[in-house]
Amino acid sequence: MCWLHSNHSGNQVMGADTTTGLSEAFFDPEAAQDNITYTRTEFGAKYDHLIRDKAAGDDALRSFRAELHLPNAFGLPDYVSLATDQGPDQMLWVVPMDDTHHRVFFSIRSSDPERVYRFAFGLQQNGKDPWELAEEERQRFPGDGEAQASQGAIPMHSEETLATTDRGVVMLRRMLKSMAADVEAGRDPLGVSTLDGPPRHVDAGIYTVSPGTAQGAATASTAGA
Numbered sequence: 222m223c224w225l226h227s228n229h230s231g232n233q234v235m236g237a238d239t240t241t242g243l244s245e246a247f248f249d250p251e252a253a254q255d256n257i258t259y260t261r262t263e264f265g266a267k268y269d270h271l272i273r274d275k276a277a278g279d280d281a282l283r284s285f286r287a288e289l290h291l292p293n294a295f296g297l298p299d300y301v302s303l304a305t306d307q308g309p310d311q312m313l314w315v316v317p318m319d320d321t322h323h324r325v326f327f328s329i330r331s332s333d334p335e336r337v338y339r340f341a342f343g344l345q346q347n348g349k350d351p352w353e354l355a356e357e358e359r360q361r362f363p364g365d366g367e368a369q370a371s372q373g374a375i376p377m378h379s380e381e382t383l384a385t386t387d388r389g390v391v392m393l394r395r396m397l398k399s400m401a402a403d404v405e406a407g408r409d410p411l412g413v414s415t416l417d418g419p420p421r422h423v424d425a426g427i428y429t430v431s432p433g434t435a436q437g438a439a440t441a442s443t444a445g446a
Contacts, residue, residue, distance in 0.1 A: 222270070223248045226344065230362040235343045236301040243300065244274035247285070259389035264412050265291040266392055267424055272303070281429050288425045291396060291412055293317075296425030301339040309425040311340065321374040 226233040227248035236242030246252070247270070256271040267288040274283070283305060289295040293316065296309040304310075313327040329337055346354055347362040359367050383390060400410035414421075 223250050223253055225363065225365070225368055231347070233344050233346055233362075233364060234300060235339070235345065241302050243285070243303065244272060246273045253386050257386060259392055261392070261396075262288060262424065264421060265289040265295075266389065266396070268389060271430075272427070282431075284428050284430050286425050286428060288423055289393070290421065290423070291393070291400060296423040298426050299336065299339060301343040303427045305427045306429055307426065309423045310336070311425075312423065 227237070228250050232238070232248070234243060237248075238245045247256075249256075252273075256273070258269045260267050260269070265288065267286060270285045272283040272285055283303070285298060285300070285303075287295060287297050288309075294312060294314050297311050297313060298304075299310070310330045311327060313325055315323050315325050317323050327340070329340065331337070342350060344364060346364045347358050349358070351364060351366065354362070363371070378394075396411065400412075403410040
């Protein structure tokens, strides 16, 4: 998120570096290793990214947290207007269409149409919505679509150069391989449950955490829904 939506070609997140949005320090690539943590959860994994935007002398920090329920559903916070300690309000499902295409469906719990607007239009490339971009702008100011398409229809993992901050990618791939092995062996993979099972807890949102590292944020008590 830091590199693609800020460092590469300018900030793309609406509201960033304002009193209600993500701070400039959030996108600091030099601090990413200390501020980001990936943690396994009951149904998948979660990502914590510390938001270091508090005034000097204020011990409290906040964490931007998203959780993936394998294989294809995840909770994502409002990244434009940071509603703190209010629990998750959005779920997304990535649904395969064929071997090389997918669609994303989402559900937002809100009575405010602006919440949907912030999600749908909260990222801009060169100050424009994706459909307004010329081909040269797509190359010079890439977003999620361009970054994904540049890897090819079926990415070759052998061509990748993963870094320390990509440890979440490695974690998820191992979990997916384990799930595939479970299916092949006739076992239920992670996440399978009956219709009459209990509701699932989704640990996503913007949360106040105790001072310290991202590791502390990952274990902070939350009130997800």
